[in-house]
Structures are given as C-alpha cells and as structure tokens.
Amino acid sequence: MSSAFGDFGPLTERRKAEKARQQKRRIMIAVGTVTIVAVLIVIGAAAIAYTSKSSSEGGHKSSKASPSKAKSSHSPTSSDSESSDSSPSSDSSSPSSSDDSKAPAAGGDLKAVSKSIKVMCSQTDYTDACEKSLGKAAAKNASAASPKDIVRTAVEVIGDAIGEAFGRADLILSNDPRVKAAVDDCKEIFGDAKDDLNRTVHGVDGGGFGKEDASYQLQIWLSAVIAHMETCIDGFPDDEFKAKVKDSFTSGKELTSNALALIEKGSSLLSVFKGSSSKRRLLGEEEQPALDKDGFPVWVPEAERRVLKGGGFKNTLTPNVVVAKDGSGKFKTIGEALSAMPKVRKERYVIQVKEGVYEEYVTVTRAMANVTLLGEGSKKSIVTGKKSFADGVTTFKTATFTAQGDGFMAIGMGFQNTAGPEKHQAVALLVQSDKSIFLNCRMDAFQDTLYAHSKAQFYRNCVISGTVDFIFGDAAAVFQNCILVLRRPLDNQQNIATAQGRADAREATGFVFQKCEFQAETALRDAAKPPIRNYLGRPWRECSRILIMESEIPDFIDKAGYMPWQGDFGLKTLWYAEYANTGPGANTAGRVTWPGYKKVISKTDAAKFSVENFLHAQPWIDPTGTPVKYDLFT
Known part of the structure; x- marks a missing residue:
C-alpha cells in the first residue's frame, strides 16, 4: 500500500527532478555517440572505397606478373572457385551491384569482362596470349562479358594475327623459284584461312558454342586454320625464310589453340558462368540457336x-x-x-x-x-x-x-x-x-x-x-x-x-x-x-x-x-x-x-x-x- 502513495510529497518532487536531469544527460550522450559513429561510418566507407580501388588495380597487376598461376588451372572447378572469390554479390565492380549505378557503365563492364576473361583463359594452354589479346579487345568494346561473346572475340583476334603473318610471307622477295612458289601458296591459303575463321565466327554467333555437334564443327574449322598456317610454312625451303615465316605464325597458332580450348570447354564454361549474374537470362534461353525453315541452325552455311x-x-x-x-x-x-x-x-x-x-x-x-x-x-x-x-x-x-x-x-x-x-x-x-x-x-x-x-x-x-x-x-x-x-x-x-x-x-x-x-x-x-x-x-x-x-x-x-x-x-x-x-x-x-x-x-x-x-x-x-x-x- 505504501508504494501506492510513494510518488507524492516534497521528496518525491526532488527525485523526479533528479531523474529528469539524468535522462537529459543520457540523451545528450546518446546523441553525441550517434554523431561520432556516423562520422566513423563515413570515414570507414571512404577508406573501404579507396582500398577496394587499390586492391582492384593491384589484382590486375598481380595477374599479369604471375600468369603461370592462372595457367596451372584447367578444370571448371578451379575456374568456378576463382570466380566465386570475386562474385557479383560481394564486389562493387559487379554489374548487379547497386553501387555501380554511380559509376560509369563502361568501367563496370570492363571490370566484369576482365574477370570473365581471366576465368576463361585459365582453360587455355597459352594463358598470357589469351589474357593479353582478349583484354586488348575488351578495352575497345566492353559491352558484353558472356562466354559466347568472349569466344567470339577469341576467334576474331586470330584474324589479325594470321593476317599479319601471311602479310609478312607475301613481302618476301627472292629469286629462288621455290620461295616464289611458296609465297604464291601462302596468298591462296590465306583466303582459305579467312573463310574458315569467318565460318567459325558466324557459328558462334548462331548459337553453336556450348553444344556438342555444333562445337565439333567449330573445332573442325579452327583445326583447318592451323593446317592452313602449317601449309604456308611447309612450302618454303629449309632456310632463313622458312624460319622467319614459322616464327611469324607463332602468335596465330597460339591464339587458335586458345580458341579451340574455349570451344572444347564450352559446356563447362557455361555452367561456371550460369549463376554469375542475377540479371542473366536462363541458360537455355540465351544459347538456343535460331533455326531456318528447314530446321537447321542459321549459322550452318x-x-x-x-x-x-x-x-x-x-x-x-x-x-x-x-x-x-x-x-x-x-x-x-x-x-x-x-x-x-x-x-x-x-x-x-x-x-x-x-x-x-x-x-x-x-x-x-x-x-x-x-x-x-x-x-x-x-x-x-x-x-x-x-x-x-x-x-x-x-x-x-x-x-x-x-x-x-x-x-x-x-x-x-x-x-x-x-x-x-x-x-x-x-x-x-x-x-x-x-x-x-x-x-x-x-x-x-x-x-x-x-x-x-x-x-x-x-x-x-x-x-x-x-x-x-x-x-x-x-x-x-x-x-x-x-x-x-x-x-x-x-x-x-x-x-x-x-x-x-x-x-x-x-x-x-x-x-x-x-x-x-x-x-x-x-x-x-x-x-x-x-x-x-x-x-x-x-x-x-x-x-x-x-x-x-x-x-x-x-x-x-x-x-x-x-x-x-x-x-x-x-x-x-x-x-x-x-x-x-x-x-x-x-x-x-x-x-x-x-x-x-x-x-x-x-x-x-x-x-x-x-x-x-x-x-x-x-x-x-x-x-x-x-x-x-x-x-x-x-
């Protein structure tokens, strides 16, 4: 009963005043604490952003300095693991990240493409050549990072490399009739190589990548490109000209080998990338080839x-x-x-x-x-x-x-x-x-x-x-x-x-x-x-x-x-x-x-x-x- 009346009288009023002062101090302390925390959050965010940028730049440098690490992995499991370490859900450079809306679109795309290139190039035998050639192409066009787009680019860059090599063979001047005959062969063979490369690009565009029979056809065409290069080399006598021509085709053969590897690994690469973006279409929808009136894929010549x-x-x-x-x-x-x-x-x-x-x-x-x-x-x-x-x-x-x-x-x-x-x-x-x-x-x-x-x-x-x-x-x-x-x-x-x-x-x-x-x-x-x-x-x-x-x-x-x-x-x-x-x-x-x-x-x-x-x-x-x-x- 005494407790029922304890809040009345002079003593009670003093206690109320004391409690009010204590509550006021607590509020002031809380406000101050919140303010300090807010400031720390802002500072921390800025530091994280700076560190993220530095780490990203350092990562690219490290990748170039240690290409053998990427080259050592040839399994889809390793590629998947590498991809998950920098997955879209945890990295601000991901196309699906909300922070990307504040950054230029091209920069975000280039980062995404760079990651895809690194994963895919790990499946090739010439990793350095793969990353360098695809990275250079991506810098000019970073609009897409799908496996199919990257494979298409991998085939396209072959054209530049072999075009330069065949061009060097064409410039060889000699009074030796065998050398002249070899140069003539190379001119003809270059046309064959370009034709087979164009077929391959068209095949990739038409949905041939990642499907067994279609991928086999792409491999046949690219294998022929290597045969064309070797045939050009074979025509020259065993002398300095042959050595120079052979050396000039090194890049073209490496890039063709890389494209073959990517096509060979098509299905496993697609499975690696299947869950890499929240904005992707279903895999079956994205890769379904268009058919003509006879039921054949449109890419079939x-x-x-x-x-x-x-x-x-x-x-x-x-x-x-x-x-x-x-x-x-x-x-x-x-x-x-x-x-x-x-x-x-x-x-x-x-x-x-x-x-x-x-x-x-x-x-x-x-x-x-x-x-x-x-x-x-x-x-x-x-x-x-x-x-x-x-x-x-x-x-x-x-x-x-x-x-x-x-x-x-x-x-x-x-x-x-x-x-x-x-x-x-x-x-x-x-x-x-x-x-x-x-x-x-x-x-x-x-x-x-x-x-x-x-x-x-x-x-x-x-x-x-x-x-x-x-x-x-x-x-x-x-x-x-x-x-x-x-x-x-x-x-x-x-x-x-x-x-x-x-x-x-x-x-x-x-x-x-x-x-x-x-x-x-x-x-x-x-x-x-x-x-x-x-x-x-x-x-x-x-x-x-x-x-x-x-x-x-x-x-x-x-x-x-x-x-x-x-x-x-x-x-x-x-x-x-x-x-x-x-x-x-x-x-x-x-x-x-x-x-x-x-x-x-x-x-x-x-x-x-x-x-x-x-x-x-x-x-x-x-x-x-x-x-x-x-x-x-x-």
Missing part, C-alpha cells in the same frame, strides 16, 4: 545445309552431265564440266565420268559445294598427272585432283600421280572438303599419295597405294574397309604408311583406320632386291594422332610398328594406339616404347573414334546412301 539435306542424292543418281574422253558425253574433260556447273543450284551436282584416262589437273573449288564424281570403276575412270616436288613444284601444288568444296563425293573413281619414287613428293589426291566421302575409289602414287589436308573426311572401300608417308595431312579422317598397299620405294628409303599432321593437341583431327588391311605389292617382296623396312606411321607434327583398329596387319610390317620423324620430335606429345587388330604383325610386344604410344586401348576408348563419335557423321553420310558402320565391328 548454305553449302553444308545442302549436304545435311542430302540434295535428293540418296535416291537419284541421275547425272547432270556426262564426261567422256571419246566425245560421247557433253564434255571431254572433268574441268570443263565443273566450269559449266550452275553457280546457283539447290541439288547435288552429279558428273558422270565415263571410262577413260583423263590427263588433267582438276580443282573442285570452295565455291563448288556438293559435287559428285560418278565413275565407272576405280580402274576405269582415272584422273592422272605427274607433277612433283623434284620438278620445282610445292607439295601443295603437285596434286592431280584437289577437292575443296564442302560435301564432295567420289564414287568409283581413280586418282593417280605417275611421277615415280625418284621424284619424291607427288600427290595424287588432295582433300580439303568438309564432310567429303570417297566410296570404291583408288589413289595410286608413291610418296605422298593422299593429302588428307583438313576437315572431316570419310573413306569406304578404297585402295590407297604408295611408299613414303602416302597418307598424310591434318584431317579428321576415318578409313573404313580400305586396303593400304605398300609399294617398292627407292632402295635407300623405308615405307611409312601414314604421317598424320596434328600440330596442336586441341585440334579435333586424326586418322582412324577401321577394318582395313595392309598389303604389299609383289615388287616389295622381291627377294632379289634389297629388303625394305615397312612402318605403320610416323609423326609429321608434334601432336600426330593415329588409331589402327580391327584391322589386318601382316608380317612384313616392322615389329616396332612406327618410326620417328627426326630425333625425339613428337614422341612425347603424339597419340598412337591400336585396338583389336589381327594378323602376324598385330602383336604389340615389340612396338616402340614412346611416351605417346598407348599400345592396345580399351573398347570404351576405341569407341570414341568410331565414325559416329569421331566424325559426327550420320547427318551427312546417311543422305548419300553410303555403306557405313557407325560403331565398332567387334
């Missing part, structure tokens, strides 16, 4: 679209024109028939070549897509020539027949170069045609018979004969049910069936021999003549790749199987393997012990090199009706 559609060829082998040496056809030469071919057409163009030996040099140009030569048999309808390296012609120009236009097909045709073994390099058939098919054909020469130069190629039921490196080049080629005939070379030479020319491990190229048979012509086994050693292959380039599987290897093949090119060149970086071969020469016990030779691989690994998996070929082989085994025979 018209020539290839006709290849995939088949052009009505499967059920109609009716020739458009007939070539007959005896005058019974519309034309007497294949060259005339090609020259008269309509430039605009929707269907495959079939040229029937009647029996006869056609002494002419033929080129199916890049503009001549979907051409079929329909012969009357590989020993009846024959194109022949005799150009050779010994006569002052570059190997690239010795070919009797050159197929460049995509979708080229030859059925029952023979291709010859009769220069002879003493003339050295003398090509019968040179193939640069993508998605090309050779069925029931024959290629006969000695050294360098078949130049499978670049892009995707399929050979079925063909006979290929020669001596030294008689199947060579940098194509992605499968030889199925073919016969390889080793002929007698010069007495001081050895026979080498293959010399695959993959120069970079990122290339999607290599030679696969499936269900093939190695044979020896009678003269090779002549006991009255000096014995000749015979090998399956040797590495023309550092990353040469060959698989011989389910094939018959006879006893005249040397037990070592393969021979080196020169010294230890490529022995660690090549990839040679065998699978399920038969015959007395198939025993791998005595094979070479090079680090790059894998001996007998598993069925799972061999299946990766089937026609379907290695060439992605069903869409372009099926419409032609060509017999094919898409998987393994065993």
Whole structure:
C-alpha cells in the first residue's frame, strides 16, 4: 500500500527532478555517440572505397606478373572457385551491384569482362596470349562479358594475327623459284584461312558454342586454320625464310589453340558462368540457336545445309552431265564440266565420268559445294598427272585432283600421280572438303599419295597405294574397309604408311583406320632386291594422332610398328594406339616404347573414334546412301 502513495510529497518532487536531469544527460550522450559513429561510418566507407580501388588495380597487376598461376588451372572447378572469390554479390565492380549505378557503365563492364576473361583463359594452354589479346579487345568494346561473346572475340583476334603473318610471307622477295612458289601458296591459303575463321565466327554467333555437334564443327574449322598456317610454312625451303615465316605464325597458332580450348570447354564454361549474374537470362534461353525453315541452325552455311539435306542424292543418281574422253558425253574433260556447273543450284551436282584416262589437273573449288564424281570403276575412270616436288613444284601444288568444296563425293573413281619414287613428293589426291566421302575409289602414287589436308573426311572401300608417308595431312579422317598397299620405294628409303599432321593437341583431327588391311605389292617382296623396312606411321607434327583398329596387319610390317620423324620430335606429345587388330604383325610386344604410344586401348576408348563419335557423321553420310558402320565391328 505504501508504494501506492510513494510518488507524492516534497521528496518525491526532488527525485523526479533528479531523474529528469539524468535522462537529459543520457540523451545528450546518446546523441553525441550517434554523431561520432556516423562520422566513423563515413570515414570507414571512404577508406573501404579507396582500398577496394587499390586492391582492384593491384589484382590486375598481380595477374599479369604471375600468369603461370592462372595457367596451372584447367578444370571448371578451379575456374568456378576463382570466380566465386570475386562474385557479383560481394564486389562493387559487379554489374548487379547497386553501387555501380554511380559509376560509369563502361568501367563496370570492363571490370566484369576482365574477370570473365581471366576465368576463361585459365582453360587455355597459352594463358598470357589469351589474357593479353582478349583484354586488348575488351578495352575497345566492353559491352558484353558472356562466354559466347568472349569466344567470339577469341576467334576474331586470330584474324589479325594470321593476317599479319601471311602479310609478312607475301613481302618476301627472292629469286629462288621455290620461295616464289611458296609465297604464291601462302596468298591462296590465306583466303582459305579467312573463310574458315569467318565460318567459325558466324557459328558462334548462331548459337553453336556450348553444344556438342555444333562445337565439333567449330573445332573442325579452327583445326583447318592451323593446317592452313602449317601449309604456308611447309612450302618454303629449309632456310632463313622458312624460319622467319614459322616464327611469324607463332602468335596465330597460339591464339587458335586458345580458341579451340574455349570451344572444347564450352559446356563447362557455361555452367561456371550460369549463376554469375542475377540479371542473366536462363541458360537455355540465351544459347538456343535460331533455326531456318528447314530446321537447321542459321549459322550452318548454305553449302553444308545442302549436304545435311542430302540434295535428293540418296535416291537419284541421275547425272547432270556426262564426261567422256571419246566425245560421247557433253564434255571431254572433268574441268570443263565443273566450269559449266550452275553457280546457283539447290541439288547435288552429279558428273558422270565415263571410262577413260583423263590427263588433267582438276580443282573442285570452295565455291563448288556438293559435287559428285560418278565413275565407272576405280580402274576405269582415272584422273592422272605427274607433277612433283623434284620438278620445282610445292607439295601443295603437285596434286592431280584437289577437292575443296564442302560435301564432295567420289564414287568409283581413280586418282593417280605417275611421277615415280625418284621424284619424291607427288600427290595424287588432295582433300580439303568438309564432310567429303570417297566410296570404291583408288589413289595410286608413291610418296605422298593422299593429302588428307583438313576437315572431316570419310573413306569406304578404297585402295590407297604408295611408299613414303602416302597418307598424310591434318584431317579428321576415318578409313573404313580400305586396303593400304605398300609399294617398292627407292632402295635407300623405308615405307611409312601414314604421317598424320596434328600440330596442336586441341585440334579435333586424326586418322582412324577401321577394318582395313595392309598389303604389299609383289615388287616389295622381291627377294632379289634389297629388303625394305615397312612402318605403320610416323609423326609429321608434334601432336600426330593415329588409331589402327580391327584391322589386318601382316608380317612384313616392322615389329616396332612406327618410326620417328627426326630425333625425339613428337614422341612425347603424339597419340598412337591400336585396338583389336589381327594378323602376324598385330602383336604389340615389340612396338616402340614412346611416351605417346598407348599400345592396345580399351573398347570404351576405341569407341570414341568410331565414325559416329569421331566424325559426327550420320547427318551427312546417311543422305548419300553410303555403306557405313557407325560403331565398332567387334
């Protein structure tokens, strides 16, 4: 009860006054404290902003000073981890950060692009070149930082590098006819390289990046760009000119390798970047390629679209024109028939070549897509020539027949170069045609018979004969049910069936021999003549790749199987393997012990090199009706 009246009286009033004074002091102290805290916050914010700026600048310098750190990581996990360390949610430079609205848009974009470039370049083999070239391009255009945009830029910068290199080759002045011929080759090859680069850029723009089949096509085109550079270099004699030209292409080859790596890692890179921005569209929506009226991605060139559609060829082998040496056809030469071919057409163009030996040099140009030569048999309808390296012609120009236009097909045709073994390099058939098919054909020469130069190629039921490196080049080629005939070379030479020319491990190229048979012509086994050693292959380039599987290897093949090119060149970086071969020469016990030779691989690994998996070929082989085994025979 006393407490109920305790607030009344003089003592109570004094207590009230004392409490009021204490409350006033507390309020004043609180206000002062709040003011001090506010000042400290402002100062702290300024300090953080300054420190952030300094750290950002220092980070870029550190990245340039220690590129090996970025280069050491090749896994998506490492890239993802690196990205999360500077994620948009915690860094003021992120496009999704609210602080960015106060900063110039270009600066924010450049920071975002720089981060993306760093993550993506960590997947390449030439990290310094990657970051430098893409960073320079980003400084000019920092409007986008998506993986697709960066890959597009990675392809575009190749053009500048190889343009400069080809330009240097063009400026070489010499009275040596071989040097002059090499310069002329480089001029022509530069056009091919530019075309394949443009295709790649168009493919990336059309949604090809990150999807298996489309990415494979991009890799095929870029692999061809490397082959073009190497071909330009090859034309020069082994002198100072060749060394200078080779050096000038270093940057172009590194940048192409980087672009190949980014495309190869497309799916994993997209997954890394999938959650990196709160403003992104769904991944499937962003990367869905636009389709044309026929259901093909818009980036697929018209020539290839006709290849995939088949052009009505499967059920109609009716020739458009007939070539007959005896005058019974519309034309007497294949060259005339090609020259008269309509430039605009929707269907495959079939040229029937009647029996006869056609002494002419033929080129199916890049503009001549979907051409079929329909012969009357590989020993009846024959194109022949005799150009050779010994006569002052570059190997690239010795070919009797050159197929460049995509979708080229030859059925029952023979291709010859009769220069002879003493003339050295003398090509019968040179193939640069993508998605090309050779069925029931024959290629006969000695050294360098078949130049499978670049892009995707399929050979079925063909006979290929020669001596030294008689199947060579940098194509992605499968030889199925073919016969390889080793002929007698010069007495001081050895026979080498293959010399695959993959120069970079990122290339999607290599030679696969499936269900093939190695044979020896009678003269090779002549006991009255000096014995000749015979090998399956040797590495023309550092990353040469060959698989011989389910094939018959006879006893005249040397037990070592393969021979080196020169010294230890490529022995660690090549990839040679065998699978399920038969015959007395198939025993791998005595094979070479090079680090790059894998001996007998598993069925799972061999299946990766089937026609379907290695060439992605069903869409372009099926419409032609060509017999094919898409998987393994065993």
